[in-house]
Structures are given as C-alpha cells and as structure tokens.
Amino acid sequence: xxxxxxxxxxxxxxENAAAGGSKKKKITAAQLRVQKDLSELALGxxxxxxxxxxxxxxxxxxxxxxxxGMYVGGRFSFSFAINQNFPxxxxxxxxxEKIYHPNIDLEGNxxxxxxxxxxKPVLNLNAVIVGLQFLxxxxxxxxxxxxxxxxxxxxxxxxxxxxxxxxxAGGQVRKERFDKVTx
Amino acid sequence: xGTRPIHNDGxxxxxxxxxxxxxxxxxxxxxxxxxxxxxxxxxxxxxGAGGLGCELLKNLALSGFKDIHVIDMDIIDVSNLNRQFLxxxxxxxxxxxxxxxxxVERRVPGVKITPYYGKIQDxxxxxxxxxxxxxxxxxxIEARRWINATVVGMVDExxxxxxxxxxxxxxxxxxxxxxxxxxTMTSCLECQLDMHAPRVQVPLCTLATVPRQPEHCIEWAHxxxxxxxxxxxxxxxxxxxxxxxxYRRALNRAQEFNISGVTYSLTQGVVKNIIPAIASTNAIxxxxxxxxxxxxxTACNPCLGNLEDEEANTYxxxxxxxxIYTFTFRHEKKDDCPVCGTLAKELNVNETNTLAEFLExxxxxxxxxxxxxxxxxxxxxxxxxxxxxxxxxxxPNLLKRLTDLVEDxxxxxxxxxxxxxxxxxxxxxSSK
Ligand SMILES: [Zn+2]
Numbered sequence: 001x002x003x004x005x006x007x008x009x010x011x012x013x014x015e016n017a018a019a020g021g022s023k024k025k026k027i028t029a030a031q032l033r034v035q036k037d038l039s040e041l042a043l044g045x046x047x048x049x050x051x052x053x054x055x056x057x058x059x060x061x062x063x064x065x066x067x068x069g070m071y072v073g074g075r076f077s078f079s080f081a082i083n084q085n086f087p088x089x090x091x092x093x094x095x096x097e098k099i100y101h102p103n104i105d106l107e108g109n110x111x112x113x114x115x116x117x118x119x120k121p122v123l124n125l126n127a128v129i130v131g132l133q134f135l136x137x138x139x140x141x142x143x144x145x146x147x148x149x150x151x152x153x154x155x156x157x158x159x160x161x162x163x164x165x166x167x168x169a170g171g172q173v174r175k176e177r178f179d180k181v182t183x
Numbered sequence: 184x185g186t187r188p189i190h191n192d193g194x195x196x197x198x199x200x201x202x203x204x205x206x207x208x209x210x211x212x213x214x215x216x217x218x219x220x221x222x223x224x225x226x227x228x229x230x231g232a233g234g235l236g237c238e239l240l241k242n243l244a245l246s247g248f249k250d251i252h253v254i255d256m257d258i259i260d261v262s263n264l265n266r267q268f269l270x271x272x273x274x275x276x277x278x279x280x281x282x283x284x285x286x287v288e289r290r291v292p293g294v295k296i297t298p299y300y301g302k303i304q305d306x307x308x309x310x311x312x313x314x315x316x317x318x319x320x321x322x323x324i325e326a327r328r329w330i331n332a333t334v335v336g337m338v339d340e341x342x343x344x345x346x347x348x349x350x351x352x353x354x355x356x357x358x359x360x361x362x363x364x365x366x367t368m369t370s371c372l373e374c375q376l377d378m379h380a381p382r383v384q385v386p387l388c389t390l391a392t393v394p395r396q397p398e399h400c401i402e403w404a405h406x407x408x409x410x411x412x413x414x415x416x417x418x419x420x421x422x423x424x425x426x427x428x429x430y431r432r433a434l435n436r437a438q439e440f441n442i443s444g445v446t447y448s449l450t451q452g453v454v455k456n457i458i459p460a461i462a463s464t465n466a467i468x469x470x471x472x473x474x475x476x477x478x479x480x481t482a483c484n485p486c487l488g489n490l491e492d493e494e495a496n497t498y499x500x501x502x503x504x505x506x507i508y509t510f511t512f513r514h515e516k517k518d519d520c521p522v523c524g525t526l527a528k529e530l531n532v533n534e535t536n537t538l539a540e541f542l543e544x545x546x547x548x549x550x551x552x553x554x555x556x557x558x559x560x561x562x563x564x565x566x567x568x569x570x571x572x573x574x575x576x577x578x579p580n581l582l583k584r585l586t587d588l589v590e591d592x593x594x595x596x597x598x599x600x601x602x603x604x605x606x607x608x609x610x611x612x613s614s615k
Contacts, residue, residue, distance in 0.1 A: 025561035025593075026332065026527075028332070035557055035605070038567065039568075039599075039601065043570055055563050055564050057559070084328075088324055105407070122377070145391050
C-alpha cells in the first residue's frame with residue numbers, strides 16, 4: 001500500500017468513527033461559487049436583486065431599470081435559477097414579464113450568447129447581468145428570438161421605438177398584448 | 184462468454200508483478216508475498232456498475248482484490264446489453280449492482296462483492312471511511328463532484344487513513360480519461376472542472392428562427408415548443424409519451440424548413456444528451472483505473488500522482504477518434520479550489536456569542552483577519568454584506584446567538600468582501 005496509508009488503519013478507523021464522521025450537510029461547491037460571485041456583483045443604481053428565500057442563494061430575481069436607451073422608464077425582472085452543476089452549467093435566466101424585444105421571446109426566453117453557447121465556467125454572475133443590461137441598451141436584430149420585433153427594428157427604427165413605448169405601457173403590438181412594465 | 188468459473192486464480196502472474204521491484208519502484212516499497220496478502224485484505228469501492236463499472240469489477244477481481252463493494256442506482260435496460268457484459272437478457276429490470284456482483288463472484292472464486300442498490304448520497308462519511316481506495320465509473324458530473332467533495336472533506340490531518348485515494352474514470356464516445364486524486368495533495372475533480380468541455384449549445388435564436396439541422400428542430404421542440412404549449416407540465420425525458428410529443432413537433436418543424444433526419448431515436452438522443460458509449464473506450468479506461476488501483480494498493484510501481492515526485496503526472500487522457508493516442512500530464516491543484524483549496528478548520532467559539540460578536544472575532548483573529556465577511560452554512564445564509572437586499576434580509580441574524588443558527592460541528596464558509604478568499608470552519612462550542 002502507498003506509504004502514507006499505513007497498515008494501522010483498523011484501529012484508527014475505529015477511533016475516527018468514534019470521533020464522529022459527521023452527516024452534517026456541507027456547503028456545496030455551487031453554493032461557494034455563487035457566494036463568491038455575489039460578493040463581486042456590481043449592481044449600480046439601475047439593478048437590484050431579490051431573494052424570495054434568503055437562505056437559498058441559488059434562486060433569485062434581478063430587476064433592471066434601464067437609464068438609457070429605448071427601454072428607459074421600464075422595469076424588467078429576470079429569474080435566475082442556478083443548479084448544483086454551476087459553474088459548469090450556466091444559470092437559467094428568464095424574463096418574468098411578457099415584453100416586446102427582439103432577443104426575448106413571449107415566454108421570457110433570452111437570447112444571450114453567454115447564457116448558452118458561449119458560457120464558460122470562468123464567467124461569473126456579473127458577466128451575465130452586464131449582458132442582460134446591454135440587451136436593453138442595444139437590442140440586436142441579428143439574433144432574433146422575437147422575429148416580428150427584430151424585423152421591425154431592422155426595417156424602421158422609429159416605428160420600433162414607438163412599438164417599444166406602446167408595449168411597455170401595456171398596449172398591443174401586432175395584435176399581441178404586452179405586460180405593463182412602466183414604473 | 185460462458186459462465187465457467189476460473190480455476191487458475193491468477194496468483195502466479197500477480198506474484199511476479201507485486202513481489203519484484205521494477206526500475207521505477209520506490210525504495211520505500213517493501214515488496215514480497217505479504218504484499219499479496221495486503222492486496223487481498225484491502226477494501227475497494229466501485230461507484231457505478233454501468234459500462235465502466237462492469238469492466239472495473241471484472242478487472243479488480245482478476246487482479247487479486249478480494250473485498251470489493253459496488254454502488255449503483257440503475258436497473259438493467261435492454262440497451263445496456265451490448266457492452267455491459269455482466270448482464271444477460273433475463274436480467275433486464277434487475278438492479279445492475281446486484282447482477283454484476285453475483286456474476287463476478289461466480290466467475291472468480293474467493294472474491295466477495297458487496298452491492299448497494301441506491302444513491303451515493305444515501306451514504307455518509309462513516310461508510311466511505313471503511314474503504315482503502317475508491318474508484319468511480321460515473322457518467323454524471325454532479326455525482327463526481329459530490330463524491331469528490333465528500334472524499335476531500337473526510338481528510339483529517341491527524342489521521343493518515345482518512346486520506347482516500349480516488350480514481351476517476353470517464354468516457355465520452357471515443358474519448359476517455361483516468362485520473363488519480365490524492366485528496367488535498369494532488370488536483371481534485373473540482374480543480375479539473377474546466378477540463379470537461381461544456382456540451383456544445385446552439386444559439387437560441389438559431390433554434391427559433393433559422394434551424395439548419397435535425398438536432399436544431401429537436402432542441403426547438405425541447406426548449407421552446409414544450410414550454411409554450413405544455414406550460415406547467417414537467418418534461419420527463421424517460422416518459423415515452425413525452426419523447427413522442429417532442430418527436431412529432433420536431434418533425435413538423437423539420438418539414439416546415441425542409442430538413443430531413445428527425446427520428447424518434449435521434450430525438451431521444453438529443454433530449455437526453457446521449458453520447459454513444461463505446462465498449463472499447465470503456466475497456467481501455469477501466470484497465471487504466473484498475474492499474475492505478477493495483478499500484479496504489481501494492482506500491483509495486485508509482486501511481487499517477489505519485490507523492491515522491493513533485494512533478495508526477497496525475498491525469499491520463501485517451502483519444503480514440505483521431506488515431507489511438509494517450510497523453511498523460513500533471514493537472515495542477517488549484518489554490519482557490521472551493522473543495523480542496525481550504526479544508527474546514529475547527530474553530531472554538533463561546534456558545535453565548537452572537538453572530539455579530541463572532542464576526543468581530545473573525546476580523547481580529549490573526550489567521551483570518553476577514554473584514555465584512557459573507558458567511559453561510561449549507562442551509563442558511565447567515566450574513567451577506569451585499570447585495571443590499573440580502574444584507575437587509577440577513578441583518579437580523581447578527582443579533583442571534585450562534586447556537587441558534589449553527590449546529591455544533593456544522594460547516595460554514597466565510598468569504599471576504601471582494602470574494603478573493605474563502606475559509607471553511609467547523610464550529611466547536613464551548614461554555615467559556
Ligand atoms: Zn480541488
């Protein structure tokens with residue numbers, strides 16, 4: 001047997017069992033990583049987080065109040081669900097309101113590269129929230145998830161802007177009614 | 184393969200290996216016939232009785248190990264029979280570990296294999312403490328991370344037997360790896376997390392707007408259509424009705440975009456992320472793992488992660504899809520690894536202390552000196568100075584007594600304000 005594992009194991013094993021191998025729950029690697037990520041989070045004045053259960057840091061809500069761009073005046077919230085495979089798996093992020101946005105579909109799915117194809121374990125939660133914030137500054141017609149909105153943005157920026165205002169106020173765009181997100 | 188028992192117990196061949204030093208054998212290794220007895224006395228745990236597990240059990244039994252335990256939570260499916268060679272058609276529906284254990288015991292007289300049908304998480308440290316070597320043949324990263332954290336967490340610096348060598352085998356199609364973890368001394372599975380390439384993902388907008396491949400249509404049905412049309416229904420990838428539904432939706436979409444190739448079995452493969460298992464990859468990786476176990480058990484040759492050599496390799500990878508190639512290298516331990524970077528240290532605290540007093544104490548102690556720490560246990564967020572909402576929610580804990588928040592001996596993690604250092608502690612309460 002390898003040197004450090006002496007042959008005296010039997011006695012010591014007994015001692016060790018007596019000393020109490022604990023069944024107490026250990027902090028998981030995912031929890032540790034999220035804890036680290038949360039302490040590095042730079043929310044600024046336009047974002048806040050809410051934890052429905054403060055003991056569960058793997059599930060929370062991020063609220064963004066854009067202060068520039070076409071979505072100014074709105075308040076948008078995203079649910080973050082992080083599993084025990086984090087950071088191997090990216091967080092699952094969904095928009096909680098039904099909004100008119102080229103990169104967010106009517107179900108709240110978000111097309112953001114680092115949430116799927118470009119996710120890497122070295123990325124952190126801050127990178128994700130910066131990416132989400134950017135979606136409101138620069139909606140991107142090249143990666144459409146809501147095809148109609150992307151088409152509008154591409155063909156007529158002014159009418160797209162009007163649609164954004166109307167949808168944010170809880171109005172209809174192309175016969176689809178959106179959630180009121182103005183403050 | 185028949186079921187004729189093996190009469191030659193293999194000892195003659197084994198004796199040649201474990202009684203005669205090779206050119207690289209450590210001078211500290213005392214090889215002799217006692218080595219063989221040690222080998223027979225050691226307790227080995229195999230985790231997983233699937234493709235790798237079948238190979239491992241057979242190899243270990245034929246290599247002279249006599250006390251083998253195996254854990255697996257699966258039952259035998261007809262699709263396993265092509266490579267999981269310890270199972271027969273009549274075994275379909277039975278627990279893998281039970282059938283595998285009986286088969287190997289029957290073929291290799293004198294070997295005792297103890298199966299446990301269930302999850303690794305069912306067992307605690309007392310169970311894992313009884314083994315001398317633990318070998319994983321798992322297909323899930325989550326399970327690997329769990330056993331890795333458990334084995335590393337068991338390390339008690341005052342008890343040499345609490346260091347359990349962990350051998351991890353993994354295969355993905357034609358690729359495979361075998362690694363040895365000597366807890367806290369060589370890189371652990373958590374340190375190696377970035378070695379597992381995340382599954383290749385197609386951008387969501389491609390799925391939604393410009394699918395090009397049958398897989399795109401299936402992923403669309405899986406991620407988008409299911410949620411739109413069956414809101415509230417939990418998708419069960421083992422439910423044939425659910426897979427059929429996805430298959431039909433994917434097929435419609437494929438026709439819409441003139442894409443061919445969507446089939447039921449492809450749907451199942453994409454949704455369950457099935458990577459075809461290759462019998463020869465399993466055999467190669469399991470052979471390497473078993474070799475490592477034999478070297479660790481007998482010291483007849485240096486194992487991966489050999490402690491006498493600071494530069495020793497720890498990680499063997501095999502690439503069979505581009506010729507036949509193995510590459511072995513040293514994966515360096517990460518100082519900031521959340522699992523093996525810091526071990527939970529015992530910390531004596533007065534049982535009358537509040538959390539606030541404890542935090543002041545942490546800032547003052549020379550070995551910690553953490554100001555504004557973030558602190559939690561598995562169940563509870565004790566105090567988070569940021570983000571603001573969490574600070575507000577955890578602030579009331581500051582005035583509570585530690586004994587009301589944390590159990591004696593429970594693990595807690597303390598992170599400093601910029602997230603750069605994390606300590607783990609186990610609190611020991613005292614009355615003064
Ligand atoms: Zn590690």
